[in-house]
Amino acid sequence: VDPPHYLRCVICTDVMRKPMSLPCGHSFCATCCQQSLDRKAECPCCRKEVTHAPHPNISLCQAMDEQLVHCSFGPRRKDFTAAPVFEIASQGCTAVVKRADLPSHEKDCPFRWVVCGLMDTQTDEKCRVVCRQNELAEHLRQCDFALAPCPNEGCDEQVSIRSIDKHKEQCLFETVQCPNPGCSEFLLRTNVRAHQEQCPFRVVNCPFHKYGCTAQGSVTFIEDHLNTATNDHLMLLFSMLEYQQQRHLQEKRISCPKKRFKCIINNFVRLVKKQVIDVDLDYSWKLKIWPNGEDKRHKGYVSIRLFSREASRTFKVEGPYTLRIVNHMDSQRSIVKMTEATSREWADSVRGWGFPAFAKVEDVLNPEIGFLKDDKLVVEVEVLVSSALEIVEYHGEAD
Numbered sequence: 001v002d003p004p005h006y007l008r009c010v011i012c013t014d015v016m017r018k019p020m021s022l023p024c025g026h027s028f029c030a031t032c033c034q035q036s037l038d039r040k041a042e043c044p045c046c047r048k049e050v051t052h053a054p055h056p057n058i059s060l061c062q063a064m065d066e067q068l069v070h071c072s073f074g075p076r077r078k079d080f081t082a083a084p085v086f087e088i089a090s091q092g093c094t095a096v097v098k099r100a101d102l103p104s105h106e107k108d109c110p111f112r113w114v115v116c117g118l119m120d121t122q123t124d125e126k127c128r129v130v131c132r133q134n135e136l137a138e139h140l141r142q143c144d145f146a147l148a149p150c151p152n153e154g155c156d157e158q159v160s161i162r163s164i165d166k167h168k169e170q171c172l173f174e175t176v177q178c179p180n181p182g183c184s185e186f187l188l189r190t191n192v193r194a195h196q197e198q199c200p201f202r203v204v205n206c207p208f209h210k211y212g213c214t215a216q217g218s219v220t221f222i223e224d225h226l227n228t229a230t231n232d233h234l235m236l237l238f239s240m241l242e243y244q245q246q247r248h249l250q251e252k253r254i255s256c257p258k259k260r261f262k263c264i265i266n267n268f269v270r271l272v273k274k275q276v277i278d279v280d281l282d283y284s285w286k287l288k289i290w291p292n293g294e295d296k297r298h299k300g301y302v303s304i305r306l307f308s309r310e311a312s313r314t315f316k317v318e319g320p321y322t323l324r325i326v327n328h329m330d331s332q333r334s335i336v337k338m339t340e341a342t343s344r345e346w347a348d349s350v351r352g353w354g355f356p357a358f359a360k361v362e363d364v365l366n367p368e369i370g371f372l373k374d375d376k377l378v379v380e381v382e383v384l385v386s387s388a389l390e391i392v393e394y395h396g397e398a399d
């Protein structure tokens with residue numbers, strides 16, 4: 001129903017909204033009229049000067065209210081620029097109502113345009129589809145934002161159809177493959193963690209990890225590794241044991257008192273023909289006696305030296321030690337030699353500590369002088385280990 005020309009505003013050419021009249025009698029929309037007067041105080045139609053304010057045209061208002069108009073949700077499709085439109089075959093609203101009744105009609109018009117607006121359950125997106133109100137139900141049947149139950153058995157979640165895949169990425173009832181490389185087990189996601197703890201393809205450390213083995217791999221790999229790396233593991237264990245033992249020794253301070261040994265050498269006259277006589281004093285000390293000199297230079301002399309018996313350890317000995325060949329007839333005539341009172345380290349490599357020319361062989365063998373009694377030679381040793389620390393040379397890594 002086209003409005004007659006007298007209901008149109010000559011400025012905007014539309015149906016007048018809130019018509020206002022100028023004193024000359026011409027009428028325009030209220031806003032068109034005001035804008036024109038703001039530019040120039042004359043009627044835009046007849047150019048007559050406007051001296052009085054415009055006034056509402058009540059009869060024009062009534063005429064327009066009585067006028068019949070089409071519902072704006074008519075067959076002509078609205079121009080939706082951004083939103084997607086869902087429309088089946090709707091012809092739109094054909095209602096013709098009085099202009100005054102148009103707002104209340106359009107408010108409830110079944111052909112009015114509405115936005116779907118369904119929310120995605122997995123994202124915060126909303127369906128932006130526009131459709132006529134009476135076709136919304138049909139759209140909702142097809143809308144991929146609509147909810148559907150998760151197809152996985154056991155899962156009772158309702159998920160937007162478009163995001164089913166996204167849900168399945170986390171759905172506990174989705175069947176997935178064990179993520180361990182090489183494992184072909186398929187199982188529900190909810191069971192993966194329990195499976196992984198038992199999975200033969202899980203990555204584990206070699207049981208000798210704490211001893212320094214860096215091997216890592218699947219359980220079967222480690223089983224193979226245990227078979228092939230036995231030597232490596234033994235070496236690791238060995239060096240660990242050695243390290244602990246050395247540490248133990250290192251921490252052990254020994255404080256031994258003065259040690260006094262008395263060694264009686266039987267059948268000395270016969271032994272004189274030997275190059276050297278070895279006498280073990282105890283577990284850590286040893287005496288060597290060369291009855292006829294330890295080398296050519298000391299031929300004719302008895303050489304005596306003290307040695308450490310412990311190959312693996314080095315002793316630090318403080319204080320002097322004493323060697324004495326006892327004279328049985330007169331103890332005042334015993335031969336006594338004492339080292340200087342210094343400390344030094346003792347190791348097996350050290351060439352003993354003693355005196356290459358301790359006594360003349362002929363004196364020792366002379367029964368008149370008194371060193372031999374019943375063919376026995378008595379040598380006394382005093383080791384003044386007032387305080388000794390075992391020094392351990394160990395070049396392992398620290399704890």
Ligand SMILES: [Zn+2]
Pocket residue numbers: 009010011012013014016017028029032
């Ligand atoms: Zn106008």
Ligand SMILES: [Zn+2]
Pocket residue numbers: 022024025026043044045046047048
């Ligand atoms: Zn006029």
Ligand SMILES: [Zn+2]
Pocket residue numbers: 071072073093094095105106109110111
């Ligand atoms: Zn309508």
Ligand SMILES: [Zn+2]
Pocket residue numbers: 116117118127128129139140143144145
């Ligand atoms: Zn929708």
Ligand SMILES: [Zn+2]
Pocket residue numbers: 150151152155156157167168171172173
């Ligand atoms: Zn699910």
Ligand SMILES: [Zn+2]
Pocket residue numbers: 178179180183184185195196199200201202
């Ligand atoms: Zn597995």
Ligand SMILES: [Zn+2]
Pocket residue numbers: 206207208209213214215225229233
């Ligand atoms: Zn290993």
